[in-house]
Amino acid sequence: MASEKRVDLDGNPIKPITICMIGAGGFIGSHLCEKLMAETPHKVLALDVYNDKIKHLLEPDSLPWADRIQFHRLNIKNDSRLESLIRMADLTINLAAICTPADYNTRPLDTIYSNFIDAIPVVKYCSGNNKRLIHFSTCEVYGKTIGSFLPKDSPLRQDPAYFVLSENLSPCIFGPIEKQRWSYACAKQLIERLIYAEGAENGMDFTIVRPFNWIGPRMDFIPGIDGPSEGVPRVLACFSNNLLRHEPLKLVDGGQSQRTFIYIKDAIEAVLLMIENPARANGQIFNVGNPNNEVTVKQLAEMMTEVYAKVSGEPSLEKPTIDISSEEFYGVGYDDSDKRIPDMTIINKQLGWNPKTSLWDLLESTLTYQHRTYAEAIKQATAKPAATS
Numbered sequence: 001m002a003s004e005k006r007v008d009l010d011g012n013p014i015k016p017i018t019i020c021m022i023g024a025g026g027f028i029g030s031h032l033c034e035k036l037m038a039e040t041p042h043k044v045l046a047l048d049v050y051n052d053k054i055k056h057l058l059e060p061d062s063l064p065w066a067d068r069i070q071f072h073r074l075n076i077k078n079d080s081r082l083e084s085l086i087r088m089a090d091l092t093i094n095l096a097a098i099c100t101p102a103d104y105n106t107r108p109l110d111t112i113y114s115n116f117i118d119a120i121p122v123v124k125y126c127s128g129n130n131k132r133l134i135h136f137s138t139c140e141v142y143g144k145t146i147g148s149f150l151p152k153d154s155p156l157r158q159d160p161a162y163f164v165l166s167e168n169l170s171p172c173i174f175g176p177i178e179k180q181r182w183s184y185a186c187a188k189q190l191i192e193r194l195i196y197a198e199g200a201e202n203g204m205d206f207t208i209v210r211p212f213n214w215i216g217p218r219m220d221f222i223p224g225i226d227g228p229s230e231g232v233p234r235v236l237a238c239f240s241n242n243l244l245r246h247e248p249l250k251l252v253d254g255g256q257s258q259r260t261f262i263y264i265k266d267a268i269e270a271v272l273l274m275i276e277n278p279a280r281a282n283g284q285i286f287n288v289g290n291p292n293n294e295v296t297v298k299q300l301a302e303m304m305t306e307v308y309a310k311v312s313g314e315p316s317l318e319k320p321t322i323d324i325s326s327e328e329f330y331g332v333g334y335d336d337s338d339k340r341i342p343d344m345t346i347i348n349k350q351l352g353w354n355p356k357t358s359l360w361d362l363l364e365s366t367l368t369y370q371h372r373t374y375a376e377a378i379k380q381a382t383a384k385p386a387a388t389s
């Protein structure tokens with residue numbers, strides 16, 4: 001496939017490039033590496049502190065793309081190889097970040113350093129060496145919707161002008177400083193502004209991506225199996241863990257917050273279009289989400305329970321969910337985004353991209369993966385030791 005003559009959206013042949021991908025060993029990085037290896041001729045310098053999620057792309061040496069992917073184990077906080085790796089590449093993609101909400105209010109310093117301070121050298125090296133940068137920001141930079149400040153019964157709450165999140169129009173609305181939840185969003189906002197300023201003042205070529213809850217296989221970890229027992233991953237992994245262990249799913253503050261979820265494979269197609277169409281993507285900030293897949297967290301829990309019963313063949317619990325306060329679940333300083341509908345106008349116009357997969361379908365393939373990957377390990381981990389006489 002990689003040898004087929006591939007053309008960009010304007011019909012020009014796509015030249016093979018070298019990509020320095022920072023955070024390549026994470027959830028999004030692993031899917032992007034997979035796509036680049038299977039469907040393109042591009043080379044990847046994959047940088048991360050871990051490589052478990054891309055091991056299947058690195059070994060054995062006989063893999064057809066073995067000469068197109070190289071793993072460099074490094075921490076961008078303190079590794080002098082970073083600039084030379086960025087210089088060796090045509091494009092840098094920065095995915096590295098602490099991005100689990102349980103950390104934002106409990107490890108705010110690490111969160112701010114990771115999402116702002118540690119990303120600064122990457123921006124500087126790209127700008128200084130005239131290299132293109134695709135930087136991963138977040139939909140959390142929008143914070144809360146304008147509509148959330150209206151009276152509960154205001155008809156304006158139904159007006160999209162008060163809740164749809166648009167790259168070049170919507171304000172960024174965060175809670176007070178003591179609500180440390182916003183440490184992440186604020187750090188991401190400031191790095192976006194720095195990148196934008198490098199573009200405006202120094203002509204750096206950049207694209208900023210704002211993902212809206214991308215989910216799918218390999219997201220985060222299952223506590224006690226491939227991550228710490230006390231760790232709190234993002235909602236897909238939290239709910240998967242509960243389902244695998246036959247425990248009720250925990251609804252934070254009743255699960256009334258709304259989210260739009262997009263299948264990772266749909267979202268990766270958008271990223272590939274950005275990589276291969278620089279003239280259309282440079283200077284842009286792109287929402288990447290699926291506005292058709294909106295649910296409350298409670299509805300997500302109910303749908304995941306139904307889908308998991310189908311794919312595992314195991315009946316669901318009589319009481320599949322329980323409510324829990326955000327303070328008990330996340331600790332002091334947690335706050336939440338109320339609703340996240342991405343405006344798709346810019347990405348549609350620039351890249352002609354649209355998401356395809358429904359929430360039901362993406363949960364079916366993801367939970368099939370979770371069941372296959374973890375059910376046996378959980379059974380063994382929870383099996384009672386044999387009684388000794």
Ligand SMILES: NC(=O)c1ccc[n+]([C@@H]2O[C@H](COP(=O)([O-])OP(=O)(O)OC[C@H]3O[C@@H](n4cnc5c(N)ncnc54)[C@H](O)[C@@H]3O)[C@@H](O)[C@H]2O)c1
Nearest residue numbers: 023025026027028049075076096097099136138211213214
């Ligand atoms: N998944 C989503 O829905 C989503 C939503 C919004 C934003 N994002 C953003 O997308 C990016 C990737 O997210 P993800 O879901 O793949 O997260 P992830 O945690 O799975 O991946 C991040 C990777 O970066 C690596 N990393 C972190 N700090 C590093 C450092 N100092 N040096 C080297 N490697 C480091 C981690 O080891 C990890 O493998 C992040 O910037 C995140 O903020 C993701």
Ligand SMILES: O=c1ccn([C@@H]2O[C@H](COP(=O)(O)OP(=O)(O)O[C@H]3OC[C@@H](O)[C@H](O)[C@H]3O)[C@@H](O)[C@H]2O)c(=O)[nH]1
Nearest residue numbers: 099101138140213233234235238250251252257297336
């Ligand atoms: O077990 C759980 C876990 C989470 N939740 C709730 O589910 C919702 C979604 O939680 P997630 O963990 O997926 O995280 P959020 O959507 O709040 O933020 C995420 O969005 C964009 C990215 O930048 C980050 O990956 C992350 O900040 C929140 O309302 C949360 O309170 C539960 O009700 N129960």
